[in-house]
Amino acid sequence: xxxxxxxxxxxxxxxxxxxxxxxxxxxxxxxxxxxxxxxxxxxxxxxxxxxxxxxxxxxxxxxxxxxxxxxxxxxxxxxxxxxxxxxxxxxxxxxxxxxxxxxxxxxxxxxxxxxxxxxxxxxxxxxxxxxxxxxxxxxxxxxxxxxxxxxxxxxxxxxxxxxxxxxxxxxxxxxxxxxxxxxxxxxxxxxxxxxxxxxxxxxxxxxxxxxxxxxxxxxxxxxxxxxxxxxxxxxxxxxxxxxxxxxxxxxxxxxxxxxxxxxxxxxxxxxxxxxxxxxxxxxxxxxxxxxxxxxxxxxxxxxxxxxxxxxxxxxxxxxxxxxxxxxxxxxxxxxxxxxxxxxxxxxxxxxxxxxxxxxxxxxx
Amino acid sequence: xxxxxxxxxxxxxxxxxxxxxxxxxxxxxxxxxxxxxxxxxxxxxxxxxxxxxxxxxxxxxxxxxxxxxxxxxxxxxxxxxxxxxxxxxxxxxxxxxxxxxxxxxxxxxxxxxxxxxxxxxxxxxxxxxxxxxxxxxxxxxxxxxxxxxxxxxxxxxxxxxxxxxxxxxxxxxxxxxxxxxxxxxxxxxxxxxxxxxxxxxxxxxxxxxxxxxxxxxxxxxxxxxxxxxxxxxxxxxxxxxxxxxxxxxxxxxxxxxxxxxxxxxxx
Numbered sequence: 022x023x024x025x026x027x028x029x030x031x032x033x034x035x036x037x038x039x040x041x042x043x044x045x046x047x048x049x050x051x052x053x054x055x056x057x058x059x060x061x062x063x064x065x066x067x068x069x070x071x072x073x074x075x076x077x078x079x080x081x082x083x084x085x086x087x088x089x090x091x092x093x094x095x096x097x098x099x100x101x102x103x104x105x106x107x108x109x110x111x112x113x114x115x116x117x118x119x120x121x122x123x124x125x126x127x128x129x130x131x132x133x134x135x136x137x138x139x140x141x142x143x144x145x146x147x148x149x150x151x152x153x154x155x156x157x158x159x160x161x162x163x164x165x166x167x168x169x170x171x172x173x174x175x176x177x178x179x180x181x182x183x184x185x186x187x188x189x190x191x192x193x194x195x196x197x198x199x200x201x202x203x204x205x206x207x208x209x210x211x212x213x214x215x216x217x218x219x220x221x222x223x224x225x226x227x228x229x230x231x232x233x234x235x236x237x238x239x240x241x242x243x244x245x246x247x248x249x250x251x252x253x254x255x256x257x258x259x260x261x262x263x264x265x266x267x268x269x270x271x272x273x274x275x276x277x278x279x280x281x282x283x284x285x286x287x288x289x290x291x292x293x294x295x296x297x298x299x300x301x302x303x304x305x306x307x308x309x310x311x312x313x314x315x316x317x318x319x320x321x322x323x324x325x326x327x328x329x330x331x332x333x334x335x336x337x338x339x340x341x342x343x344x345x346x347x348x349x350x351x352x353x354x355x356x357x358x359x360x361x362x363x364x365x366x367x368x369x370x371x372x373x374x375x376x377x378x379x380x381x382x383x384x385x
Numbered sequence: 386x387x388x389x390x391x392x393x394x395x396x397x398x399x400x401x402x403x404x405x406x407x408x409x410x411x412x413x414x415x416x417x418x419x420x421x422x423x424x425x426x427x428x429x430x431x432x433x434x435x436x437x438x439x440x441x442x443x444x445x446x447x448x449x450x451x452x453x454x455x456x457x458x459x460x461x462x463x464x465x466x467x468x469x470x471x472x473x474x475x476x477x478x479x480x481x482x483x484x485x486x487x488x489x490x491x492x493x494x495x496x497x498x499x500x501x502x503x504x505x506x507x508x509x510x511x512x513x514x515x516x517x518x519x520x521x522x523x524x525x526x527x528x529x530x531x532x533x534x535x536x537x538x539x540x541x542x543x544x545x546x547x548x549x550x551x552x553x554x555x556x557x558x559x560x561x562x563x564x565x566x567x568x569x570x571x572x573x574x575x576x577x578x579x580x581x582x583x584x585x586x587x588x589x590x591x592x593x594x595x596x597x598x599x600x601x602x603x604x605x606x607x608x609x610x611x612x613x614x615x616x617x618x619x620x621x622x623x624x625x626x627x628x629x630x631x632x633x634x635x636x637x638x639x640x641x642x643x644x645x646x647x648x649x650x651x652x
Binding site (some may be wrong): 023130132139145146148151198206247250252255312316326345348360365367370373374380 | 394450458479480481483507509510511512514515516517518519521522523525526528529530531543547548549550551552553554555556557558563566603604606612614615616617618619620621628629630631633634635636638639640642643645646649651652
């Protein structure tokens with residue numbers, strides 16, 4: 022049998038958020054995770070700490086305080102300027118085992134999804150990917166279950182003193198929701214996708230009160246087995262799906278005239294000051310690039326208005342847009358599952374309906 | 386020189402999904418496919434073999450016995466050998482325990498200095514993207530995830546690693562693990578010759594007995610018991626309150642829609 026050093030839950034205290042920066046710029050997901058982490062820390066009665074790695078990044082720490090961090094641990098070293106799996110994993114695992122937080126949250130960015138599993142494997146603990154809801158408080162978790170499931174919550178037994186992290190995520194492409202726990206090992210780790218958690222407003226008083234603590238960095242040549250030759254920012258017109266107020270998405274329904282379908286979606290998006298999104302079908306067909314994709318394997322959006330044109334509404338797609346404030350669906354098939362998620366549904370040919378929508382939107 | 390490819394057979398969640406009365410997915414009644422990203426991993430290995438004909442491409446998959454059908458298809462694409470890791474002791478594994486077992490299987494195969502392990506970025510049934518990096522950690526080798534391009538010169542591997550807003554060019558050395566995305570390549574098809582030859586190619590099943598002496602295999606690091614994470618509750622996703630289906634699809638209908646949006650201050 023194996024021996025483990027991280028099985029005593031009482032030895033681990035505090036909620037941490039790994040705060041990602043690229044080229045000295047904090048990632049908006051950091052603020053979302055800190056806002057969520059703040060609630061968890063308050064429920065537990067513990068500190069919320071940011072963990073910031075990079076080269077000469079101390080100056081960024083106070084801003085993290087403005088979104089809820091009581092304390093920010095900063096690990097700075099020229100060898101941490103660019104993200105590398107080896108260096109970041111080593112430094113993070115060292116600090117985690119030194120300070121022993123009970124919860125570590127990581128943004129599910131391309132970097133977080135490389136780093137999280139590596140750290141969890143080294144720490145010998147669980148990692149739950151792409152969580153959409155987090156609870157520590159049992160009463161709040163029960164409320165959550167009551168409002169989102171058909172489970173007989175009052176008829177179920179709960180340990181009211183349980184302070185473990187209950188991590189809820191879509192499973193099987195969104196067909197099922199699962200709450201995952203990590204009862205035997207610490208820290209409890211989860212990744213959360215960008216755009217999923219709501220960001221609290223910046224609080225200057227909190228930023229001023231935030232304690233910035235530098236941590237020693239110990240790296241050895243043998244710790245660094247990859248070398249970053251260059252970092253290239255692509256000058257493409259970035260689609261800011263996650264930050265958009267209005268998203269007009271197209272799906273398989275535009276197949277009979279793709280060019281016209283895309284023009285209509287763009288025109289409608291332009292009129293409503295929004296951006297164009299796409300279903301997996303539209304991206305797989307090559308009509309739009311992958312950064313337009315909304316859904317379980319694409320991006321999670323929660324705009325004010327989401328318009329689905331010719332999207333059948335596979336559960337993968339719904340998983341990425343169902344929290345939008347107002348969903349409008351246009352589809353020629355009255356049985357399309359997208360209508361189950363829609364606030365307003367129109368059964369009809371998008372090539373006829375969308376131009377009318379552009380016209381109406383211009384009139385407003 | 387070996388190119389080891391980790392592959393997974395997954396339910397085809399793009400089609401109609403069958404749900405059992407208890408709310409869990411009825412896997413038995415669903416069509417299965419090779420996980421899409423894994424096909425890009427297979428192609429990456431086969432393309433490197435084209436340039437290095439002395440190399441072998443070895444498939445490793447963990448799953449129940451029906452995964453043999455998938456492995457046969459991949460052998461028909463041109464892979465040389467296949468290993469199916471299968472046993473009831475391995476059941477119920479989370480990503481941590483799964484990577485522990487797959488790493489043990491790779492250690493059992495023998496990981497040499499000029500070997501590369503390829504994985505798909507993520508599987509469409511779990512979408513976690515965790516098993517690849519965790520295998521690399523357990524084998525103590527470097528990893529590069531989200532590979533969109535790669536070149537191998539000697540034992541130096543240069544990879545274009547995608548970020549949301551661009552990419553990094555990363556250099557590393559074999560042995561290492563690479564996770565592949567669909568931008569990397571276009572998977573080839575099976576050939577007639579491949580189909581004729583696939584049944585003659587080495588095909589091995591590793592069960593618990595095969596792997597039990599590997600240092601990574603302990604009763605408390607594999608299967609349900611060895612999984613740090615457990616499912617606490619599962620339930621069907623919330624169904625939104627019924628929306629309004631508007632009558633018709635003409636100008637009046639659209640005007641009615643915009644009037645409703647304006648009234649609710651949505652527009």
